[in-house]
Amino acid sequence: MKLAMPMTLLGLTLLGLNSMSLAQDVAKNDFDFAIPNRALQRPETESTPIIFVSRGTNAKEWETLKDFANPVTEQVIDPVTKKMTTRKVVKIKMPLGLNTIPSVPPENPLTWERFELGKKLYFDTSLSSDNTVSCATCHDPSKGYSDASKTSTGIASKVGGMNAPTVLNSVYNRFQFWDGRAGSLEEQAQGPVQNPSEMFDGKGNAWHEAVKRIRSNPEYKGLFEKEFGTPATRDAIAKAIATYERLVLSGNSIQDRAELAARIRAIDEDSTNFTPKPEDYEKVLKEAFAKKDNYALDALQITDEKQIPEVAKSIDRGRILFLNKARCNSCHVGETYTDHTFHNLGVGVGKDGKLPADQLGRYGSQATGHKDHAMIGGFKTPPLRGLLASKPYMHDGSEKTLAEVIEFYDRGGNANEFLDPKMRDIEAEEAYMLAQKNGTKYEGPMPALFTSANTPIIPRKLNLTPAEKKDLEMFLRALEGEAPPAVLRKN
Numbered sequence: 001m002k003l004a005m006p007m008t009l010l011g012l013t014l015l016g017l018n019s020m021s022l023a024q025d026v027a028k029n030d031f032d033f034a035i036p037n038r039a040l041q042r043p044e045t046e047s048t049p050i051i052f053v054s055r056g057t058n059a060k061e062w063e064t065l066k067d068f069a070n071p072v073t074e075q076v077i078d079p080v081t082k083k084m085t086t087r088k089v090v091k092i093k094m095p096l097g098l099n100t101i102p103s104v105p106p107e108n109p110l111t112w113e114r115f116e117l118g119k120k121l122y123f124d125t126s127l128s129s130d131n132t133v134s135c136a137t138c139h140d141p142s143k144g145y146s147d148a149s150k151t152s153t154g155i156a157s158k159v160g161g162m163n164a165p166t167v168l169n170s171v172y173n174r175f176q177f178w179d180g181r182a183g184s185l186e187e188q189a190q191g192p193v194q195n196p197s198e199m200f201d202g203k204g205n206a207w208h209e210a211v212k213r214i215r216s217n218p219e220y221k222g223l224f225e226k227e228f229g230t231p232a233t234r235d236a237i238a239k240a241i242a243t244y245e246r247l248v249l250s251g252n253s254i255q256d257r258a259e260l261a262a263r264i265r266a267i268d269e270d271s272t273n274f275t276p277k278p279e280d281y282e283k284v285l286k287e288a289f290a291k292k293d294n295y296a297l298d299a300l301q302i303t304d305e306k307q308i309p310e311v312a313k314s315i316d317r318g319r320i321l322f323l324n325k326a327r328c329n330s331c332h333v334g335e336t337y338t339d340h341t342f343h344n345l346g347v348g349v350g351k352d353g354k355l356p357a358d359q360l361g362r363y364g365s366q367a368t369g370h371k372d373h374a375m376i377g378g379f380k381t382p383p384l385r386g387l388l389a390s391k392p393y394m395h396d397g398s399e400k401t402l403a404e405v406i407e408f409y410d411r412g413g414n415a416n417e418f419l420d421p422k423m424r425d426i427e428a429e430e431a432y433m434l435a436q437k438n439g440t441k442y443e444g445p446m447p448a449l450f451t452s453a454n455t456p457i458i459p460r461k462l463n464l465t466p467a468e469k470k471d472l473e474m475f476l477r478a479l480e481g482e483a484p485p486a487v488l489r490k491n
Contacts, residue, residue, distance in 0.1 A: 031208040033236075036229030045078050048088045048112035050247070055260075056099025065093035068485040069247075088112075095251025095481060096260060097385075098335055102171040102246055108186060108239045110246065117223050118244030121237055123490045126213040127193055129201035130155045135192065135241065138164040141484045144389025145248060150397030154198040161197070161358065163397035166390040168250040168481075169383055174340040178379045178395040181365035185242035190234065207234045248488060250386045250481035254296050254315070257284035258478075276319070281312035281478075299388055299480035311474065318475025326409070326462055326472055330422050331381045337479065342378030345423055346414025346459075347394045349377075353416050353449045361395075376418040388480050402473045410469070412459025415448035425460040432456050 055062040070091045078085045090112045094101075104110050121127065125134045138152040139145045145167035152164045162178055170176065176188035192198040194206035203209070214220055214232040221231065228236040255276075261283050262276040285308045288296045297303075300311055322328045331339050342362035349355055355377045362375040379395045393399040399408055408414075413423045428444040433456065435442035447456035464472065 030231075030233070031205075031211045032234045034230035034233050037225075038229055040225040041229040042113070042226045043078075043080070045076060045085050045087045048090055050110040050112055050115065051089060051091050052094055052101045053091050054094040054099045054101060055096060057101060061091075062093060065091060068093055069487050092247060092249075095249050095256075097251035097253060097256030097481070098169070098249060100172070100335055104246065105184065105186070108242060110243060111227070113223075114227050114240055114243040115247060117227055118240035118242065119488070119490075120220075120223075121214075121241050122244050124214075126217065127210050127237075128155050128199035129203065129206070129209065131213070133199050135189075136490065138192075138198070139167045141248075141489045144168065144386045144391075145484070146390040148391065150392055152198070154195070155201060158197050160195075162395055163392065165380075165382065165395075166386055167245050167248045168386040168390065168484075169336045170248065171246045172336050172383070173338075173380075175380060177365075179361050179365040180342060180380055185245050186238045189238040189241040189245070210234075211237070244488075248484065250484070252482045253385065253480055254281065254284060254288065254300065254478040255319075255475070256481075257287075258315075276316065278309075278312045278316045281315050282308055285312055295483050296480065299477045300474065301477075314471045314474040315478045317468075318471040318473070318478070321464070321468055321472045322475050325468070326406075326464060327422075327460075328409075328472075332384050337384035338381045340381065342375055342380055343420040343422065344377035344416065344418045345379075345394075345408075346377075346416050346419055347379065347398060348396050349414040349416045353414075355416050355418060377416065378418075378420070384476065384479050385481050387476055389483075402476050403469070406464070406469050406472055410462045410464050412461050415457050415459050417449070417451045417457065419457055419459065423459060425458045428458045428460075429456050432458065 053062050053065060070093060072089050072091055073086050074089050075084055076087055077083070108114075122135045125131050125137075127134060133155050138147045138154075140147055146164045149164070151162055152160045154160060165178060170185060170188075174183075176182035176185065177191065182188040182191060190207070193210050194200050196202050199210075200206040211232055211234060214237065224230060224232045224236055227240070230236060258276040258280045259274070261280040263274045265280060266272065266274050285297075285300075285302070286305070289302070289305050289308065300315075302308065302311055322332075331341075331343060333339055344355075344361070348359040359377055362378040362380070363371060363373070366372060366375065382393075387393075387402065391400065391402075393402075393405050394408075399405045412425075413419060425445060429447070431444055432442050432447060434440075445458050445461070447458050449457050451457060
């Protein structure tokens with residue numbers, strides 16, 4: 001059956017696009033994108049904008065919002081009648097700890113209708129060739145928006161080579177995918193559908209076939225026309241899914257609560273030192289216990305209120321280690337605890353210290369002519385919120401627990417020629433080379449290997465004690481945010 005063009009020539013004329021060749025070109029690209037028919041779209045005053053409200057930007061309003069998604073109304077001028085009218089708005093109460101308002105591309109405005117459409121698509125298995133895999137298969141809300149597997153399984157039981165990164169707070173990511181090959185959520189949403197290891201059986205054009213399957217569902221027809229003024233297209237599907245993912249936020253962790261408690265205490269004490277103290281952790285933990293906040297308490301393995309004083313001290317010691325001896329904050333910084341860049345930690349390196357060809361990371365995804373040798377084997381620094389729900393860890397899922405991750409860093413990662421400078425003991429390497437040059441005795445840590453230029457690679461060991469490792473893990477557990485609200489889960 002020949003698919004109807006999304007817009008008549010009259011509609012093109014109204015847009016100033018009166019061209020038969022243009023109409024033919026649009027028809028050819030109908031599955032990828034389509035020029036909108038404005039007459040099909042809902043009026044602007046009937047659209048429901050989504051507005052983010054954070055405590056950091058508007059504490060007064062934030063305090064008044066009761067739920068994650070809060071329907072309200074606002075007065076606006078109707079662009080057609082020029083009269084004042086009332087329309088619905090949804091205000092998102094951003095989780096405590098997330099103060100930066102997420103950016104939204106102007107070509108994909110945030111509306112509740114688009115969110116609902118994106119949510120429906122996110123859980124729809126018909127985006128995969130055999131109708132068995134959806135976005136939620138590998139990014140399950142009940143599993144920290146990951147899949148709790150070392151690497152993900154796609155259609156026909158095909159096993160991929162990467163651990164599914166969490167969608168939690170992905171709206172803040174500067175790059176998507178472990179190698180950063182996508183620069184936006186819209187771009188990221190297009191990847192799995194055409195990946196043979198995930199959702200594509202290799203027959204025909206992956207996206208064109210997916211669009212056909214979506215269009216065959218009569219429920220979608222009106223939804224896409226009202227929201228985009230077109231039938232389902234690759235462009236519209238990607239935008240809708242990205243809209244849903246922009247609302248997948250995680251915060252209000254014990255650490256966030258302690259930071260707020262510390263700020264309130266400091267103001268009461270007429271102090272400018274907002275650094276949390278054990279007493280701040282103890283205060284918020286007791287509040288959590290009183291409210292039976294099992295999600296936060298389970299993350300810290302608290303079953304008895306008597307544990308709280310010692311747990312509070314442990315978290316505080318772990319925070320100090322995180323910022324100092326353990327050197328975690330050299331990469332894990334900001335509200336989501338990531339520097340948004342790429343590092344070679346030696347994950348995936350063989351026992352011989354050599355980097356396999358399939359572990360090039362960011363270097364492999366960079367365009368030819370823009371390859372940065374410093375990015376060889378570099379993978380994206382993951383955010384640290386929602387760690388417990390989204391295990392296992394590292395881009396290959398090789399570390400099963402937080403304790404294993406800490407041991408990995410404690411030994412300095414896995415040595416290889418391209419090990420990131422932040423993982424290396426640069427002073428020891430320089431001392432070794434100087435001793436070799438001068439023929440003097442070298443007494444520091446020995447090189448794990450030598451580069452092709454015969455320079456030493458000495459991983460920086462943290463030398464954490466068993467007690468320090470436990471405290472550091474306790475701090476990481478204190479970063480576990482609240483469970484996703486019901487509005488984000490499948491109906």
